[in-house]
Amino acid sequence: MNRRLLLQRLLGGSLLISAGWMLKSIFLPVTNHEKLIWRSWIDHLIPTDQTPGALDLEIDHKLWQEAEQDIAVLVLVRQGCSWLNQVALQNYNLSFVELNETQANTIITFATQSPFHYLPNRFFRYSHLRAMQLYYTDPRSRIGTVWEQTPQPIGFINYQQRCTHV
Amino acid sequence: MSDYDVIIIGAGMGGAASAYALSKRGLKVLILEAGPTYNPATDYHLNQPDWEKKRFPFKPNSQGKYTFGTEQVLDDTKWSKLRSWNHQLGLINITSKRKFAAYHHVRGVGGSTLHFTGEAHRLHPEAMQMYTHFGVAADWPLTYAELEPYYVQAENLIGVAGDNSGVRQRSAPFPLPPHAPSYAEQILAKGFNKLNLSWTPNSLAVLSKPYANRPACNYCAACNLGCPRSDKGSADVTFIHAALQTGRCEIKTGVQVLRLETDKNAKISSVIIADNKGQHKFNAPLYVLAAGAIETPRLLLASEVGDDSGQVGRNFMETLFHTSLALHPEPLGSHRGLPSGFICWDYNAPDAIPNIIGGCRFSPAVAEAGFIGAGQYATRVISGWGRKHKQAMRQSCANVLGITGIGEFLPNKDTYIDLDTKQTDEHGIPLARIHSQLTELDKQRLSFIANTNTAILHASGAEKTFERYSNYDFFNTTHVFGTCRMGIKADNSVVNANLRSHRWQNLYIADASVFPSSGGGESPSLTIAALALRMAEFI
Ligand SMILES: Cc1cc2nc3c(=O)[nH]c(=O)nc-3n(C[C@H](O)[C@H](O)[C@H](O)COP(=O)(O)OP(=O)(O)OC[C@H]3O[C@@H](n4cnc5c(N)ncnc54)[C@H](O)[C@@H]3O)c2cc1C
Ligand code: SF4
Numbered sequence: 001m002n003r004r005l006l007l008q009r010l011l012g013g014s015l016l017i018s019a020g021w022m023l024k025s026i027f028l029p030v031t032n033h034e035k036l037i038w039r040s041w042i043d044h045l046i047p048t049d050q051t052p053g054a055l056d057l058e059i060d061h062k063l064w065q066e067a068e069q070d071i072a073v074l075v076l077v078r079q080g081c082s083w084l085n086q087v088a089l090q091n092y093n094l095s096f097v098e099l100n101e102t103q104a105n106t107i108i109t110f111a112t113q114s115p116f117h118y119l120p121n122r123f124f125r126y127s128h129l130r131a132m133q134l135y136y137t138d139p140r141s142r143i144g145t146v147w148e149q150t151p152q153p154i155g156f157i158n159y160q161q162r163c164t165h166v
Numbered sequence: 167m168s169d170y171d172v173i174i175i176g177a178g179m180g181g182a183a184s185a186y187a188l189s190k191r192g193l194k195v196l197i198l199e200a201g202p203t204y205n206p207a208t209d210y211h212l213n214q215p216d217w218e219k220k221r222f223p224f225k226p227n228s229q230g231k232y233t234f235g236t237e238q239v240l241d242d243t244k245w246s247k248l249r250s251w252n253h254q255l256g257l258i259n260i261t262s263k264r265k266f267a268a269y270h271h272v273r274g275v276g277g278s279t280l281h282f283t284g285e286a287h288r289l290h291p292e293a294m295q296m297y298t299h300f301g302v303a304a305d306w307p308l309t310y311a312e313l314e315p316y317y318v319q320a321e322n323l324i325g326v327a328g329d330n331s332g333v334r335q336r337s338a339p340f341p342l343p344p345h346a347p348s349y350a351e352q353i354l355a356k357g358f359n360k361l362n363l364s365w366t367p368n369s370l371a372v373l374s375k376p377y378a379n380r381p382a383c384n385y386c387a388a389c390n391l392g393c394p395r396s397d398k399g400s401a402d403v404t405f406i407h408a409a410l411q412t413g414r415c416e417i418k419t420g421v422q423v424l425r426l427e428t429d430k431n432a433k434i435s436s437v438i439i440a441d442n443k444g445q446h447k448f449n450a451p452l453y454v455l456a457a458g459a460i461e462t463p464r465l466l467l468a469s470e471v472g473d474d475s476g477q478v479g480r481n482f483m484e485t486l487f488h489t490s491l492a493l494h495p496e497p498l499g500s501h502r503g504l505p506s507g508f509i510c511w512d513y514n515a516p517d518a519i520p521n522i523i524g525g526c527r528f529s530p531a532v533a534e535a536g537f538i539g540a541g542q543y544a545t546r547v548i549s550g551w552g553r554k555h556k557q558a559m560r561q562s563c564a565n566v567l568g569i570t571g572i573g574e575f576l577p578n579k580d581t582y583i584d585l586d587t588k589q590t591d592e593h594g595i596p597l598a599r600i601h602s603q604l605t606e607l608d609k610q611r612l613s614f615i616a617n618t619n620t621a622i623l624h625a626s627g628a629e630k631t632f633e634r635y636s637n638y639d640f641f642n643t644t645h646v647f648g649t650c651r652m653g654i655k656a657d658n659s660v661v662n663a664n665l666r667s668h669r670w671q672n673l674y675i676a677d678a679s680v681f682p683s684s685g686g687g688e689s690p691s692l693t694i695a696a697l698a699l700r701m702a703e704f705i
Contacts, residue, residue, distance in 0.1 A: 045551045051560075101552070108551060116256055125255065129545050136540035136559075139215035144560050146499065147540040152212035152394055155384025156502035159348045163499025163563040 030078070033095075037081040038064060040097040044104045045131050050144070057138050059131050066130070073126070080123030170196040170416075172452040172705075173437060175423045175465070177201075178277020180677030181456030182401035183320065183695040185409040187702030188454075195415040196450065197406075198439055200422040200457075201228045201273030204280055204402065210392035218539035222281045222391050227420060228273045230461060233586045234266035235601035240639055245609050248488070248616055248638035252546055253630075259639040267642040269460060269600065275419060276402030277458065278644075281390050283505045283534060284371040284398050285689035286326040288317050288334045288696075290514050293525060293574070293685045300516060300523045302576050303683035304481070307654045307663035308700075310335070316696035321369075323408060324399035325377035326692070328369030333511045342374045345383070348503025351530050353496055354567050357626025358510055358528075368509040368529060371399030371691070385503050387533040405695070424593050426453070426469040426673075433672045434471070440593050452672050452705060456698070459646040459679040463583045464598035466650070473660050473669040479584050481577035481651050483684040484602055484643040488612055488636035489531045489570040490619040492628035493547065497563035505533035513618075514686040516574065522610050524574030525686020528618065531568035535633075547632055567628050571615030572645075572687035578605050583649050602641045612638055645690050647681035664704035665697060676701055 039060045046054035054060060067073040081096075087107055088096040096104070111120035135141045142148050146165040149156075171193035174181045181197060189195045202225045204210075211220040240262055242249070250258040259265050271278045291310035296303040318338045321328075328340035344367030347355060358365045372389070373382045383397045396403045409415040421441045429435040436449035455462050463479040472478055510528040513519050519526065536542045540559065547566060548558045580603040585596035604612075616636065623631060637643065653659025656668035661680055667673040676698040678690050685693075 046556065047553055049553055049556055051556065105552060116260075128551060132544040133541045134219075136544045137216055137219035142540050145540055146562060146564050147501065147543075150213050150215060150217055151386035151388040151391075151538065152384075155386040156499075157384055159385040159387075159499075159502035160346055160352070161499075162349050163497040163502075165497065165499065165563050166561050 034078060034081050035064065037085055037096045038077065040104070041081070041084060041127065042131055044101065044108060045128060046135050047101075052140050054131055054135050057135060057140060059134050062134060063127070063130055076123055076126055079119055080127065083119055083123065168448075168450045170194045170448075170450040172196070172454060173198060173448055173450040174454040174456060175437065176277065176456040176458065176461070176677065177275045177401070177406060177417060178456060178458055178677060179279050179401045179405075179691045179694045180698050181454065182276070182405035182409065183698035184454045184456060184674075184676045184702060185415050186323070186405040187699045188705065189409045189412040189415040191702060193414065195409065196448065197415065197417040198421045198423055198437070198448070199275055199417060199419045200230070201275070201419065202226070203275045203419050204392065206392065206394050206396045206403065210394040212386060212388050212391060212394055217388075217391070218541045222272070224272070225274070229271065230273055231591060232269060232460060232598045232600055233589050234641070235599055237263035237265065238603045240264055241609075245613065245638060248609065248612055248636050250635035250639050251633065253632040254546060254549060258635065264604070264638070265640050266600070266602075267640040269646060270642075270644045271458065275406055275417060276400045279400040279691055280402065281392060282400065282691060283389050283689070285506055286321065286324060286328070286369050286371040286399070286692040287688035289685045289688050289693050290516070290525065292516050293514075293683060293688070296516060296576075296683045302523055304577075304651060304653055304658070306682050307652055307659075313693070313696050313700065316699040317692060319699050320692055320695040324371045324404045324695070325373050325380070326369055326371055326399070327374035329367045332366050332369065333514070340369065342377060345370060345372065345374050345504055345507055347507045348385070348500070350498040350500035350532065350567060351503065351507045353494060353498060354530055354569065354622070354626050355508065357622045357624070360625040361621060363510050363512050363528070363622070365508045365510045368504075368506050370504065370506070371404075372504060373397040373399070383504070387501055387503050387505060387538045389505050390534060422593065423457070423465060424595055426465065426471045428471060428670065432670055434670055452674070454674045454676050456675070456677040458677050459649050460583055460598045460600065462675060462677055462679045463649040464585065464596075467585050468595050471670065471673075473656070473667065475657050475659060475668070477651060477658065477660050479649050480582050481648040481682075482582045482600070482602070482646070483575040483577055483648040483681070484581070484637065484641065485645040486573045486575040486608055486612060486637060487570055488615040488619055488638075489535055489568060489634065490616070490623055490631055491531070491535055491537070491566055491568040491633040492623045492631040494565050494567045494626070494628045496565065496627070498565045498567065499563055500532045500566050501538045501564040503533075506530055514688070516686060518686075519611065519614050522614060523607060524576055524611055526571050526573030526611060526615050527687035528569060528571045528622065531570035532566050534570065535568050537564070537566045537568065567623060567626060569619045569622050571619055573611045573615055574686045575684045576605065576607060577648060577683075578603060600641070604638065609638065612636055645678070645684070647678045647684050647690060650675050650679040651682045652680040653682060665701040666704075674701055674705065
């Protein structure tokens with residue numbers, strides 16, 4: 001599907017989500033499916049390649065637990081998951097968890113391009129920020145990066161020289 | 167009869183230097199410190215895999231509480247370019263008001279020097295005479311020449327590394343040679359050279375060679391997270407260490423002074439403290455108050471130990487700064503080195519910025535902006551997500567160049583500390599309330615700094631600016647000064663040139679609150695130490 005067209009449709013879709021429906025849904029118990037959507041979303045943000053992905057470090061689980069500590073975050077996360085699934089159904093007739101990488105990336109792109117204060121954008125920003133923070137403070141994520149070494153105990157006595165990484 | 171000759175309140179740079187100088191003179195010193203002790207070897211996390219997550223290890227009671235006054239309305243018609251911004255997050259403050267973010271500090275033995283950068287600056291002599299020359303702020307009641315021998319003493323005790331051909335008149339060389347600039351700083355320096363701006367190695371309380379049983383720095387860039395090697399000259403490993411070695415200094419930690427009590431002879435008679443066992447009283451013939459520029463006025467106001475001038479809490483000054491960060495095509499590895507390896511003093515004199523009173527200085531800013539670990543790069547620098555993002559992270563050579571300008575903050579009537587009328591701490595003492603407003607002159611200075619930052623980054627070959635932030639739209643301060651200013655007259659100052667209270671004969675104030683002006687971007691700790699060392703000679 002033409003990416004531009006899809007974006008236009010996605011925008012329409014997001015505006016169709018009514019506030020009432022959203023509010024009602026957050027008082028319902030958390031379903032396994034919601035957690036699977038969240039897991040899939042985090043997996044798309046930081047997938048496994050030659051280094052571990054977010055799921056390998058249980059970032060999805062840690063962030064869900066974190067969200068459960070703060071009702072505002074939990075609402076954002078659950079609304080975000082609902083939105084993801086709705087958009088996936090509308091556009092691909094599939095649940096978000098069934099999307100391939102290209103399809104999921106199209107939806108993520110839309111989220112990043114939606115207006116700053118809209119749910120998709122806020123959901124993306126929040127989950128991207130926290131997932132990246134949590135993931136990259138785990139040493140397993142830093143294999144092969146310039147930050148592989150901890151600052152101490154040996155420091156960087158080559159600090160005057162050009163960086164030779166890559 | 168007291169067991170002590172002097173009680174010092176607070177073990178930050180001011181309290182620590184006072185304790186060293188007074189105990190060395192033979193006085194028995196008791197330091198009362200609200201925060202905990204830090205053991206550099208075990209408390210700091212820089213050798214642990216999750217060091218970036220742990221950051222500076224704030225312990226229980228290692229931060230004070232405070233509140234804020236009314237937010238200033240931002241004047242975006244003129245100054246929108248000064249708003250804090252990141253290419254991923256957009257405007258950081260999306261409101262129309264100047265947000266109160268934080269007064270960055272640590273409570274503990276060493277105070278805020280525990281996570282300071284280690285800049286060890288001497289004030290510009292003309293910045294000490296702002297009223298005489300420019301009709302703003304107030305004059306220091308002593309000259310640079312009078313303070314100079316104490317700067318030397320402080321530099322020697324701390325082990326400051328610096329370049330002797332630097333900008334200030336000196337009676338003795340730095341005890342240690344300067345640090346060489348990092349690779350990233352060498353690239354940034356090219357920008358300065360292109361613009362005909364001069365730069366010099368920064369004078370730093372960071373050892374360039376082993377000194378006083380402390381090792382040399384190994385350039386991990388993480389000074390703000392606490393230096394586990396103790397080569398950074400925070401007050402605990404320098405002045406406090408030396409004070410304890412005299413055998414005449416004792417420290418009680420976890421002890422908050424709640425109140426000063428006075429007698430009819432215009433003297434402080436005792437201090438009431440709270441610790442984990444309850445409330446107690448201590449007394450001594452002399453008292454040195456060194457609780458920092460926010461807690462010192464709070465304690466005086468809460469104790470109703472005011473002065474005749476009504477100046478306690480007035481003339482508060484914060485850090486005026488602007489930082490710009492950009493990506494550079496060179497493989498910089500800018501997570502290595504020192505946070506602030508060189509400095510440009512060209513605009514530091516109070517009349518150096520064309521048509522704007524008050525100076526500023528420029529220095530690299532990558533580590534202070536937090537770019538030493540992967541987490542910050544992943545969220546603030548590298549865009550996107552998924553495989554491409556991971557690939558970009560692996561290919562990154564930490565290519566961020568950053569520049570900060572810090573400038574003079576002139577006192578104004580709307581910027582001050584008072585007591586919160588509603589909120590108290592757990593002992594029922596009202597919290598300090600911070601009021602802060604920027605004046606047009608401050609914004610003009612900030613704008614000059616912002617434009618110069620942009621020009622420097624551009625000249626150094628940086629490609630894409632990805633973040634700018636300043637104190638235009640946030641109160642976000644690391645240096646605080648001026649709430650018990652020193653001066654000659656009792657009607658417009660709180661202490662005299664020797665830091666003795668005009669009103670209370672046995673009370674001295676020895677922290678950043680005595681500064682009559684902030685200087686043109688100089689970091690304050692060395693001056694705080696020099697003033698305290700000088701004070702001890704006049705007690
Ligand atoms: C991130 C950061 C970087 C910095 N970088 C630099 C730099 O490079 N160079 C530089 O010169 N400066 C730097 N500074 C500023 C510098 O750290 C401070 O200006 C300096 O430490 C202030 O010293 P002080 O003695 O005035 O107060 P503080 O360091 O605030 O010390 C006051 C002490 O008093 C204690 N106290 C307060 N109230 C009570 C009470 N009621 N009872 C008992 N104890 C009390 C506190 O717990 C504290 O330990 C930096 C600051 C920060 C936050
Ligand atoms: S750069 Fe040097 S002074 Fe700073 S924390 Fe590392 S070793 Fe310590």
